[in-house]
Amino acid sequence: MEQFFDRLSEKLYQSVIYDNRWKMYLEGLSLTLQIAVVAVIIGVVLGIAVAMVKTSAQGSKNPILRFFNVICTAYTTVIRGTPQMIQLLILYGISAIPNGVIACFIGFGINSGAYVSETFRSGIQSVDGGQMEAARSLGLTRWQAMTSVVLPQAVKNVLPAIFNEFIMLIKDTSIAGYIAVNDLTKNTNSIRGRTYDSTSLFIAAGIYLILTYILTQILKRLERRFRKSDRN
């Protein structure tokens, strides 16, 4: 027993304290969070745009709108139908973006946008059609009605889902190391390579778990507050 604890503390020392390795976890975590935050912002902007095009194009004969609709459909089909890692490697590989971190911002953002657009689309469709009609009946354009009446209600409806997307992104970004980005997973693996020991992986798993657990609890509280405000 004593021997076991001795070996464990030695492993922890090697994986955390020695050579200031704990800094690598923190630096990696910081980068992971940065990528997730920027990606979710890009994703939300793209997602709203795509959702607006798709819902507006429904039943519309406007050729410009239909053109954009084709582009948006192609975008969501391709992104959702191919592995995210391949997308990331292509983005990095075409060397238009030699900086891995920026490639991650864009790559994860574009990927997230394709999924989030469906969330926003259902959010927009969940807003009663009478809201748009009433706005149009007052002479507002479709765009004005969308931005001042429908979209604010849709965003409120899907906010918990977007927050959940952010939680998912934190884990999904763990493939960033494949394009030489020193995120939490990559740094952890580097430590493993130096210590010839898997303890660091458990530490990283713990960090991911604690982070997503805390965020999930915040999300639950957020949802409860929203349900309450909807009731009255």
Next chain:
Amino acid sequence: MIEISGLTKRYGDHVVLNNVSEHIRPGEKVAVIGPSGSGKSTLLRCLNLLETPDGGKITFDGTEITDPRCDVNEVRRHMGMVFQHFNLFNNLTILRNITLAPVKLKIKSEEDAKKDALALLARIGLSDKADTYPAMLSGGQKQRVAIVRALAMNPKVMLFDEPTSALDPEMVGEVLDLIREVAREGMTMVIVTHEMGFAREVASRVVFVDEGNIKETGSPRDVFDSPQDARLREFLSKVI
């Protein structure tokens, strides 16, 4: 004021409006009655192009609004519409519900719109609700706000689509009172309604729609007391 000629509307194979022609003159209060599914709501919704007609012509104030080149948004500014389900903007306060369109369309300044809105709210006795949200209001209050929201645009005509059908019985009165008041001020109105007593009292003319056609039109007295059309007689015998 509104000239409808040969108006036709189809949903797939189903013909909702079949070659309807009608003329609504300034100051008229036209009550549109008829059984469910007869096309009366569709007729009303065609007037401000919430439904796109499949055939025929509608002219409003000298402008052919069914012309594809016509600016629909410009036309709608002059036609107020009140819906069965109120359709107040849930994300905006009562005050913002009323000021949104006049401000966005640059018809009024923010301040003027606010002043006018508060005056309208005072008129319907809801000044204290200005900063609350639609969810806090009763059905009758919501519908009254919806009516003044339309009035805030100073429309030339008001379209009412079954304004009391979604209300609890005890709230119908307050809404009808307000519509009555607007009528008395000389507003041109088209009201789709199931309230026969109200139609008789307020309307200057009653239009009976059945199976996508106007079967009979005339003064309330003619239509209600000596109906000519067989379907109208049958309809009235069921609802009165």
